[in-house]
Amino acid sequence: MTYEISRRLLVAAAAGSALALSFATPAFAEVKLTFLVDNAAATVTASEALAAAFHAKNPDISVEVESRPGGGEGDNIVKTRLATGEMTDVFMYNTGSLFHALNPQQNMLDLTDESYQSDIMDTFKSVVSENGRIYGAPFRTTMGGGVLYNKKIYAELGLKVPKTWAEFMQNNAIIKEKTKAAPVIQTFKDTWTSQLFFLGDFYNVLQAVPTFPEDFTANKAKFATTPAAIKGFEHQEEVFKAGFLNEDFGSASYDDGLRMVSTGEGVHYPMLTFAIGNLFETYKENLDDVGFFALPGDDAANNGLTVWVGEGIYGYAQTEHPDEAKKFMAFVASKEGCDVQTKAIGALGPYMTKSCTLPDDVPSPTKDLVSYFAEGAKNAPALEFLSPVKGPALEQITVEIGSGIRSPIDGAKLYDEDVRKQALQLDLPGWE
Amino acid sequence: MTTQNKKGTRRAFAAAYPSWFYLPAAVIFGILFLFPTFASLFFSLTRWTLFKYSFIGLDNFRQFFSEPFLVWGLINTLIYAVVTSGSKVVLGMLLGILLTSNVMMRGLLRAIVFFPVLVSTIGVGITFTMLMHPTNGLINDVIAVLGVKGPAWLTDPRFALLSVAFVDVWKGVGLATVIYIAGIVSIPAEYYEAAKMDGANALQRFWNVTLPLARPATVTVIILSLIGGLRSFDLIWAMTKGGPGFTTDVVASVIYKQYQAGFYGLSTAGNVVLFVLVAAIVVPLSFFLNRREVEA
Numbered sequence: 001m002t003y004e005i006s007r008r009l010l011v012a013a014a015a016g017s018a019l020a021l022s023f024a025t026p027a028f029a030e031v032k033l034t035f036l037v038d039n040a041a042a043t044v045t046a047s048e049a050l051a052a053a054f055h056a057k058n059p060d061i062s063v064e065v066e067s068r069p070g071g072g073e074g075d076n077i078v079k080t081r082l083a084t085g086e087m088t089d090v091f092m093y094n095t096g097s098l099f100h101a102l103n104p105q106q107n108m109l110d111l112t113d114e115s116y117q118s119d120i121m122d123t124f125k126s127v128v129s130e131n132g133r134i135y136g137a138p139f140r141t142t143m144g145g146g147v148l149y150n151k152k153i154y155a156e157l158g159l160k161v162p163k164t165w166a167e168f169m170q171n172n173a174i175i176k177e178k179t180k181a182a183p184v185i186q187t188f189k190d191t192w193t194s195q196l197f198f199l200g201d202f203y204n205v206l207q208a209v210p211t212f213p214e215d216f217t218a219n220k221a222k223f224a225t226t227p228a229a230i231k232g233f234e235h236q237e238e239v240f241k242a243g244f245l246n247e248d249f250g251s252a253s254y255d256d257g258l259r260m261v262s263t264g265e266g267v268h269y270p271m272l273t274f275a276i277g278n279l280f281e282t283y284k285e286n287l288d289d290v291g292f293f294a295l296p297g298d299d300a301a302n303n304g305l306t307v308w309v310g311e312g313i314y315g316y317a318q319t320e321h322p323d324e325a326k327k328f329m330a331f332v333a334s335k336e337g338c339d340v341q342t343k344a345i346g347a348l349g350p351y352m353t354k355s356c357t358l359p360d361d362v363p364s365p366t367k368d369l370v371s372y373f374a375e376g377a378k379n380a381p382a383l384e385f386l387s388p389v390k391g392p393a394l395e396q397i398t399v400e401i402g403s404g405i406r407s408p409i410d411g412a413k414l415y416d417e418d419v420r421k422q423a424l425q426l427d428l429p430g431w432e
Numbered sequence: 433m434t435t436q437n438k439k440g441t442r443r444a445f446a447a448a449y450p451s452w453f454y455l456p457a458a459v460i461f462g463i464l465f466l467f468p469t470f471a472s473l474f475f476s477l478t479r480w481t482l483f484k485y486s487f488i489g490l491d492n493f494r495q496f497f498s499e500p501f502l503v504w505g506l507i508n509t510l511i512y513a514v515v516t517s518g519s520k521v522v523l524g525m526l527l528g529i530l531l532t533s534n535v536m537m538r539g540l541l542r543a544i545v546f547f548p549v550l551v552s553t554i555g556v557g558i559t560f561t562m563l564m565h566p567t568n569g570l571i572n573d574v575i576a577v578l579g580v581k582g583p584a585w586l587t588d589p590r591f592a593l594l595s596v597a598f599v600d601v602w603k604g605v606g607l608a609t610v611i612y613i614a615g616i617v618s619i620p621a622e623y624y625e626a627a628k629m630d631g632a633n634a635l636q637r638f639w640n641v642t643l644p645l646a647r648p649a650t651v652t653v654i655i656l657s658l659i660g661g662l663r664s665f666d667l668i669w670a671m672t673k674g675g676p677g678f679t680t681d682v683v684a685s686v687i688y689k690q691y692q693a694g695f696y697g698l699s700t701a702g703n704v705v706l707f708v709l710v711a712a713i714v715v716p717l718s719f720f721l722n723r724r725e726v727e728a
Contacts, residue, residue, distance in 0.1 A: 248568075
C-alpha cells in the first residue's frame with residue numbers, strides 16, 4: 001500500500017509544480033523578443049544599441065541580444081536551430097546564396113506587405129526574396145570587397161592608389177624594398193579572410209565575361225575553364241611567390257590583420273569593409289590612417305568595386321510574437337534604426353534604406369568606399385548575390401593557393417567539384 | 433505488501449527478475465543508441481537539408497569516396513593513428529617502468545605524468561597553438577636562443593600533422609603509463625628473482641620478463657590509442673581546423689566540415705564509413721592480439 005500512496009503523492013507533486021510553472025509565465029505583461037546575431041564586436045554593439053533604442057520607444061517590448069559564432073559554425077547553429085524549432089524571434093543572417101539555403105518559405109515571416117518596403121532599395125529586396133516574396137529587412141550597410149591600405153606609408157613613399165594589378169604589384173615591390181612593413185597582409189588563422197583576392201575580383205570577372213553568373217548557375221561555365229575567373233587565384237599565388245606576405249601569414253588572425261594595417265606593420269589587407277566597424281571599435285586612433293580601394297584588374301579605365309549587400313534580419317515563422325518581431329524589424333530598417341547604428345559603430349558604408357543618410361565626418365575608409373557608389377563610379381555585386389551556388393570549401397582552397405601548397409588551376413578544378421555538391425543539395429536544374 | 437512478496441517469489445522460479453526490469457535500460461538504449469543508428473543509416477542514403485530529404489540510394493557514398501580531400505584525410509588518419517598509438521606504447525612503457533622502480537618522488541612524478549590527461553583537450557589545443565606560433569611562440573623563442581630559426585609548426589604542411597600528433601601524445605601518454613604501471617605491478621616478483629638468479633641483466637629482464645608479461649597492458653594501450661587516433665577530431669580542430677588548407681584533415685574533420693556546409697546526408701554517410709573503417713581495423717586487430725595472448 002505504501003508504494004501506491006507514495007506514487008500518487010509524486011504524481012500530485014509533479015502536477016502541482018507543472019501548474020505553478022505554467023501560471024508563472026503569463027504573469028509578465030511585457031513581451032520579450034530574442035535577437036540572434038553573430039559575435040563580432042561591432043555587430044553585438046550595434047544590435048544592443050538597436051535593442052535599447054527600440055525598448056525606449058516601445059516600453060512594452062524588450063529585446064534581448066543573443067550572439068553566436070560567425071562563419072561556417074554560425075551557419076550550422078542557425079540551420080540546426082531552425083530545424084529543431086529553437087530559433088529566436090528575430091535573427092541576423094546573410095543575404096544572397098546563403099539565405100536561399102535556409103528554406104525561407106518554411107522558416108521565415110513574410111515581410112512583402114510591410115509598409116516600409118517602398119523605402120528599401122531594390123538591390124536589397126532582390127537578395128532576400130524567394131518566389132516573389134520578401135523575407136528580410138536590411139541590417140547594417142552595404143560592403144565592398146577590396147583592399148584596406150595604410151595611407152601613412154603610401155604618403156611616405158609617395159605611392160598612388162593602383163588602378164591595375166601591375167601597378168599594385170609595383171607598389172608592393174617598392175614597399176618591400178624601402179620599408180620593414182609587409183606589403184600584403186594575409187591572416188590564414190581565420191580561414192575566411194583568405195578568400196578576398198578571389199571573391200573581391202568578381203567585378204573584373206564580370207567585365208570580361210558578363211554572362212558568367214547565369215552560365216555558372218546552369219552548370220555551363222566552370223572556373224577552371226574560364227581564364228578571367230581564375231585570375232583571383234593567380235593573383236594570390238603571385239603575391240605569395242613574390243614574398244610580399246607578412247612572415248606569420250599562416251598563423252595570424254583577422255585581429256592581427258587589422259592591427260597590422262592600421263599601425264603600419266603591413267600595408268595592404270584584402271578585406272571586406274565591415275572591418276571598418278572593428279577598426280572603429282579597437283583601433284579608433286589609427287582609423288584615419290586607413291584607406292580603401294577596389295581590387296584592381298587589367299584595365300585602368302574600367303576600375304570598379306565588388307559589392308556585398310549587407311546582412312538581413314529575419315523573423316522566425318514560428319515565433320510567438322510575430323507582430324512585435326515585425327515591429328522591431330521595421331524599426332531596424334527605418335532611418336531612425338540607421339542613425340542608431342551609425343552612432344554605435346560609426347558610418348561603415350551606404351545603408352540599404354533610401355531615407356538613411358551618412359554624417360559628413362565619416363571615417364577615411366568609408367569615404368573611399370562611398371566614392372565607388374557616386375555618380376559615374378563603377379561597382380557590381382559579388383557572385384554570391386547573382387548565383388545561389390557557393391562552394392563551402394573555398395576558404396581552404398584559397399589558403400592552399402595563398403600558401404603555395406596548390407596551384408591556381410588545381411584549386412579551380414577542386415572548387416568546381418565543391419560547387420557541384422552545393423548545386424545538387426539545392427536541387428538546381430542542369431546539375432547531376 | 434504481502435501479496436507482492438508472494439508474486440516475486442513465484443516469479444523467481446522462472447527467472448531471477450521479471451523481464452520488465454529490463455525495460456528502462458532497453459528504452460534508454462533504444463532511444464539513445466538504436467534509433468539514431470538506424471536513422472543515420474537511413475539518412476546516409478538521402479540528400480538531406482534538415483528541412484526535407486530525398487532518397488538518392490548510394491550516391492552519397494560515391495560522392496564521399498570521390499572527395500579529393502578524403503584520400504588525404506584517410507592517409508592522414510592512418511598516419512596520425514599509427515604515430516600516436518606507437519609513441520604512446522613506447523613512451524608509456526618506458527615511463528611505466530621508470531615509475532614502478534624506486535625513483536625519488538614517485539607519487540609526484542606519477543601525478544605529473546597523468547596531469548595532462550585531466551586537462552580539457554580544447555584548452556590544450558589552444559595553449560599549444562600559442563606555444564607553436566612561428567614568430568612569437570615560446571617554442572620558437574627557445575629554439576632561437578640556440579641560434580636556429582624554428583619552423584612554422586602548425587602552418588607548414590610538412591610539420592603540421594606531426595605537431596598535432598606530438599601534442600596528442602603529450603596529452604595521452606599519461607593514460608598509457610597508468611595502464612602499464614598496473615600491468616607491470618601485477619607481474620609477480622618471483623619471475624624477476626628467478627631471472628636474477630640465472631644471471632640476467634636489467635635489459636634481459638626487461639626483454640624476457642617485463643615485455644611478455646605486460647602484454648595485456650600493451651594490447652589495451654594499442655587498441656585504446658588506435659581507436660582514439662582513428663576517430664580523433666577535437667585536438668585537430670582546436671589546433672589547425674584541418675589546415676593549412678586540407679593538409680591536416682582527417683576523416684572526422686572532413687565529415688564535420690561537410691556537416692557545417694549543410695550536406696547532412698553526405699556527412700552522415702561519412703560517419704557510416706568511419707564506423708566501418710574503425711571496426712574493420714580494430715576488430716581483427718583486437719582478435720589477433722588477444723589470440724596471441726592466449727597462445728603465449
